[in-house]
Amino acid sequence: MLMKLLSGDRPASPVLTVLLLVILIGLAFAPFLFPGSKPLETAARICIFIVLVASYDLLIGYTGIVSFAHTMFFGLGAYGTALGLSLGGASFAAAGLGALGGVALAAVLALAIGLFSLRVKAIFFAMVTLAIASAFAVLVSQLSFLTGGEDGLNYKIPRELTPAFKLFAEPVLGLRIDGKVLSYYLIFGVALVLFLTLLRIVNSPFGRVLKAVRDNSFRAEAIGYKVVRYRTAATVLSAVMAAMAGVLLALWLRYTGPATTLSMEIMVDILLMVVIGGMGTMYGAVLGAVIFILAQTYLQSLMGLAEQATAGIPLLPDLVAPDRWLLWLGVLFVLSVYFFPTGIVGRLRAGKA
Amino acid sequence: MGAEGGTRRSRLALTALDRRNPSLSAAADISPSRGERGAAARRSCCGPGTPISPSPNPAWNDPVAREHPILETHELTIRFGGHVAVDHVSCAFERGTLTAIVGPNGAGKTTYFNLISGQLRASHGKVVLNGQDITRMSVPERTLKGIGRAFQLTNLFPTLTVRENVRLVAQARANLGLDLFSMADSHVELIERAEHVLAEVRLLDKADQTVSALPHGDQRKLEVALLIALGPQVLMFDEPTAGMSVDEVPVILRLIQELKADKDRTILLVEHKMDVIRTLADRIIVLHNGALVADGEPATVINSAVVQEAYLGKRVTEATHG
Numbered sequence: 001m002l003m004k005l006l007s008g009d010r011p012a013s014p015v016l017t018v019l020l021l022v023i024l025i026g027l028a029f030a031p032f033l034f035p036g037s038k039p040l041e042t043a044a045r046i047c048i049f050i051v052l053v054a055s056y057d058l059l060i061g062y063t064g065i066v067s068f069a070h071t072m073f074f075g076l077g078a079y080g081t082a083l084g085l086s087l088g089g090a091s092f093a094a095a096g097l098g099a100l101g102g103v104a105l106a107a108v109l110a111l112a113i114g115l116f117s118l119r120v121k122a123i124f125f126a127m128v129t130l131a132i133a134s135a136f137a138v139l140v141s142q143l144s145f146l147t148g149g150e151d152g153l154n155y156k157i158p159r160e161l162t163p164a165f166k167l168f169a170e171p172v173l174g175l176r177i178d179g180k181v182l183s184y185y186l187i188f189g190v191a192l193v194l195f196l197t198l199l200r201i202v203n204s205p206f207g208r209v210l211k212a213v214r215d216n217s218f219r220a221e222a223i224g225y226k227v228v229r230y231r232t233a234a235t236v237l238s239a240v241m242a243a244m245a246g247v248l249l250a251l252w253l254r255y256t257g258p259a260t261t262l263s264m265e266i267m268v269d270i271l272l273m274v275v276i277g278g279m280g281t282m283y284g285a286v287l288g289a290v291i292f293i294l295a296q297t298y299l300q301s302l303m304g305l306a307e308q309a310t311a312g313i314p315l316l317p318d319l320v321a322p323d324r325w326l327l328w329l330g331v332l333f334v335l336s337v338y339f340f341p342t343g344i345v346g347r348l349r350a351g352k353a
Numbered sequence: 354m355g356a357e358g359g360t361r362r363s364r365l366a367l368t369a370l371d372r373r374n375p376s377l378s379a380a381a382d383i384s385p386s387r388g389e390r391g392a393a394a395r396r397s398c399c400g401p402g403t404p405i406s407p408s409p410n411p412a413w414n415d416p417v418a419r420e421h422p423i424l425e426t427h428e429l430t431i432r433f434g435g436h437v438a439v440d441h442v443s444c445a446f447e448r449g450t451l452t453a454i455v456g457p458n459g460a461g462k463t464t465y466f467n468l469i470s471g472q473l474r475a476s477h478g479k480v481v482l483n484g485q486d487i488t489r490m491s492v493p494e495r496t497l498k499g500i501g502r503a504f505q506l507t508n509l510f511p512t513l514t515v516r517e518n519v520r521l522v523a524q525a526r527a528n529l530g531l532d533l534f535s536m537a538d539s540h541v542e543l544i545e546r547a548e549h550v551l552a553e554v555r556l557l558d559k560a561d562q563t564v565s566a567l568p569h570g571d572q573r574k575l576e577v578a579l580l581i582a583l584g585p586q587v588l589m590f591d592e593p594t595a596g597m598s599v600d601e602v603p604v605i606l607r608l609i610q611e612l613k614a615d616k617d618r619t620i621l622l623v624e625h626k627m628d629v630i631r632t633l634a635d636r637i638i639v640l641h642n643g644a645l646v647a648d649g650e651p652a653t654v655i656n657s658a659v660v661q662e663a664y665l666g667k668r669v670t671e672a673t674h675g
Contacts, residue, residue, distance in 0.1 A: 003534075007536050008536050008538050008539075057603040106525075200533075200534060200536070201533050201534075203536055203537055203538075204532055204533050204534060204535055204536065204537055205524050205529040205530055205531075205535065205537045205540065206521075206530060206531055206532055206533045207533075207537065208517070208521060208524065208537045209521065209524070209530045211510070211512075211513060212486065212510050214512070214522050215510040215511055215512050215513060216508065216509065216510050216511070218472075218508065219504075219508045219510065220510075220521075221491070221492040221496075221498060222470065222472075222492055222493075222502055222508075222523065223525045223583060224493045224496040224497050224521045224522075224526070224578060224583070225491045225493055225494060225523040225525055226491070226494075229494075229531075230530070233531070234536055237533075337380050
């Protein structure tokens with residue numbers, strides 16, 4: 001049963017199994033284990049980014065396609081939902097309709113990009129996606145009557161998902177189950193289902209063909225696989241998954257703007273998460289997203305503590321001052337890429353063998 | 354040269370007619386036993402008891418298609434700028450034969466293969482399979498029509514395991530590639546089929562190894578295994594024994610011989626080793642500077658002035674005219 005859920009893709013390393021279990025339990029009980037709004041915020045971001053990063057890994061790690069348009073698809077899902085909610089009012093129907101529109105548009109756009117440009121060399125495809133994504137970002141910021149431009153869109157979400165909504169009169173295990181918690185569990189549940197779906201896809205006959213295409217597209221053709229068809233299908237699937245992650249983000253933040261969805265910075269973050277976790281492994285997306293977002297969120301406060309602790313020593317407090325957190329984030333990446341060239345999951349699996 | 358080629362073709366056609374005497378006629382081809390074989394192939398393409406090469410697609414036994422030579426090239430030509438790499442090569446290949454294609458390096462043998470299997474598109478001329486013009490078809494379309502190819506430079510899926518390489522071919526044949534929601538490993542018949550082929554090429558004990566870690570000889574064997582798993586009508590081997598150690602060569606030769614024993618298959622073989630050609634070939638065609646310069650029975654062709662001179666580097670035009 002469990003193997004079926006994981007599509008036969010075992011973590012294949014005791015350490016990795018433990019890490020994944022810790023993450024699963026941590027996320028599943030986040031509202032109870034880590035009270036407060038910041039931890040919940042972080043947990044929700046992790047759930048959303050796991051889907052986003054895993055869907056990107058389907059492209060880059062499994063199919064060998066480098067695309068820079070992933071945030072565009074992410075943004076399409078988010079903006080679709082945001083528009084649905086701001087134009088149609090705070091109902092589930094409006095959110096659903098908007099989400100559907102955003103996801104469908106992402107699929108159509110991915111299909112068009114795939115059919116028109118997947119025949120060209122990988123580097124040109126990367127450039128094409130970069131150009132399209134930039135054009136889309138400009139378009140969104142220019143169409144301010146619709147998208148709110150650079151300010152983005154603020155909107156109301158269905159009452160059941162807001163903190164004002166109380167599910168039970170009495171707290172459960174010391175926690176008041178309000179709309180925010182429900183909202184978190186909605187995101188957690190959907191993200192879990194999407195992740196398991198991706199895990200199934202990469203372990204399906206289709207997923208195996210993608211790996212073959214990545215390894216040697218020339219030979220994949222010669223044994224009878226129409227490579228462009230498979231590459232396009234992978235692009236569309238990954239775009240749809242990214243758009244769904246965008247829907248979740250729009251529901252969670254109650255705000256959608258270029259900075260939270262479309263920016264190049266997010267694209268780079270996704271790339272880093274894939275590389276840190278390990279390309280070509282879905283579990284890598286989980287580890288990458290967790291480590292990266294935790295570092296992004298807590299490194300600064302951690303360094304604040306370090307600065308206080310080293311207050312008496314010369315020079316050191318300056319080095320670990322919270323202002324320098326980006327420097328240390330960079331150092332962390334360089335180290336992780338240096339020591340784990342195949343990503344953390346690649347390293348853990350190799351270590352076991 | 355053109356007229357000469359024409360007479361050759363007709364001679365070949367005659368021998369083909371001889372071969373197709375009543376006992377081997379179309380009526381025999383649609384006999385129940387063959388039909389059952391086809392049905393069995395459709396039910397399950399594998400199983401440990403399957404013969405070395407899977408049954409051909411039932412459609413391939415279509416009596417109408419049988420009237421044509423299985424594969425023909427008409428005036429097949431490709432130019433790269435001013436250089437004509439394959440020059441108006443017209444040739445017909447009959448079912449159940451093994452044709453060796455020889456010629457010095459740069460004669461256009463591999464390019465001719467590339468034109469037939471579709472990696473290159475012809476500048477002029479046609480490729481006809483079972484009477485159907487396939488000149489404009491893509492590589493995967495031709496593969497599904499029944500043209501299979503093993504490559505000269507080993508061309509595998511390096512990060513995947515040996516078993517997975519062959520399983521992917523079985524999966525392509527079963528047309529399961531677009532199945533998104535079943536587990537690949539739940540299709541046990543594909544894995545069994547892969548392991549069966551691996552046993553044939555003596556690679557079963559290395560099934561779990563990653564291809565990039567295999568020694569060269571084993572990679573060559575796997576290259577042949579992929580072709581066998583594909584089970585095509587036309588099998589094209591491009592120097593299958595190149596770079597193999599002496600004790601590995603017989604394994605490949607035995608495999609080709611077994612494939613040849615199946616009269617539904619046609620084999621095209623590019624090879625330099627004359628002893629290999631002598632044992633295997635029913636016919637030899639010689640390419641030189643992209644043109645077909647000789648065609649016939651092995652003994653005749655090997656001893657002909659054309660071949661001797663082409664390999665020794667003398668001027669061939671004199672030989673053809675002489």
